[in-house]
Amino acid sequence: MGGVIRGLLPFAVAVPVLAALQVLTADAPFLVILSLTVGVNIVLAVSLNIVNGMTGQFSIGHAGFMAVGAYVGGVLSKVTSEYGISFLPEVVSDQVLFALSLVVGGAVAALFGFVVGLPSLRLKGDYLAIVTLGFGEIIRVVVQNTELFGKALGLSGVPARTTLFSCWLVVVVVVVVAKRIHDSSHGRALLAIREDEIAAEAMGVNTTAYKVRSFVVASFFAGVAGGVFAHYQSIVAPSSFTYVKSMEVVVMIVAGGLGSTTGAIVAAVFLTLLPEGLRSVLLAVTGDGALAQKVEQIRMPLYGLLLVVLMLLRPQGLFGTRELWDMGPFRKKRAPSPPSPLSSSASPGAAPEVVR
């Protein structure tokens, strides 16, 4: 009972806050779009972190799963947009159908995650990376040549249904799910796999099953992120899902600290806003838009440079594997907290010692 209430708490806080933000930003479309871009990137980074950070498997094809969700969700919404759910007012009906597209898009992406993950998660390190990269590219090429998905031009006319509220609600969901996985015994199994797969197996962790599961969960949320993306872009083009996009997400989680959900969030926000900030600064300084226009082109080299600097100064990333909620004032009491080292070493004579 208490668990349920605690589980719902983030949403009880998030829903009114997001609703208020939605109302407040009604006149600032630029700000809204920016927040949606940030939100989608957070969902991508936090979900990829479950695989790369928590489980220690190096997947670099996240954009492929995002594409699956974007196209499936987009097509579904286009098809259903002519219909409404009769007993609901139009706005509500639209949002229900939108939610359905997101879930279906996520589910299909998860299915792809399962199909790709089952055979390839037996591979390690570089090999897995290559397979996931290949998968991402295959998806893009297939989409680019499919009539249903609009070929290279992309899928146009996807109803614009993403709102600040719905996008950020998805963000809250993925963060809560990631935190819950991390804190569960499931999460402990993932950490064990990351640390030492053979030892994890010796402990009785079903390593294959756990790796596939984390891959499926991550793919699901990548698919949902794709759906959210599709419903504010209105046009879904294959060029949005190249390996550059995958790399962008990888950079985010590496910069944030592999294994840290908070790190992924902070890095996703920062790296999404960086080009925007740069654009504004350049525009203000130079006065004309020519240089500001180039920001998009120098974005990846900039990320690369940032990553190199970060690896030199702080190889574990911004947060390492730590979380904001485990630090300082955020620290919560752990339910069965182990006795402190002080109290146990204070009575060394209490237990019979076999060895000294």
Added chain:
Amino acid sequence: MTSAAASTAASTAAATPAPSPTARPPALLSVGDLHVSYGAITALRGVSLSVGQGEIVALIGANGAGKTSTLRAVSGMLSPKQGSITLDGKPIAGRKSHELVPLGMAHAPEGRGIFLNLSVDENLTLGAYLRSDHEGIEADRENGFTLFPRLRERRQQRAGTLSGGEQQMLAVARALMSRPRLLLLDEPSLGLAPQVIETIFKILRAVNQTGVSILLVEQNAHLALGVAHHAYVLETGQIVMEGTGKDLLATDEIRRAYLGE
């Protein structure tokens, strides 16, 4: 189908009396005609051995003889190509580690395999990964700290910062967290100072006295044969000799090949 055939082979193997004159307790683990290969490389070619209830059994042999491969096949980390493995008479060949841990199998892998970035406490918790009896787990954690007081002092410390000896202690303590009946140890003395080795072996004896059977792989033949009730010598994937620890220590071949005399 092959496993059914294998299990009959195992029961006949278990039925034949051991060549050793000293009576051995009934088998907890019995391995018959085990073949393991890695692609084109054959590591084991027909290994048969058994571990009796409550015994310490040593498996010694040179580098590359197949000791680790034997343990890995027994604990379900790799599937044997051929042969039978039974635990309590039940065939387990080809079953995975996560199915065998609940049956009482614990494996402290070669090179310790502790989780370096996790704390001592977290390592122990993972040792009890498949258990859910919270109180029993805490009791076993206490037992572990009683056996290895140094670990208690370092329970919040990152395991990677422990000394080699302490890491080995942690590996043993962690393996015990699953409440095993059979403990598989792969070279627990590797890279440790004689004093630390002595400590660990003293504890292994104590653990064995509580009823845990142990299959011990060692390079250090002198040490292993000293504690073992029964021992096997493995050479290029085959058992070439077996007997009580004492008997083997007395044979010339062993003294020459493994004790450097």
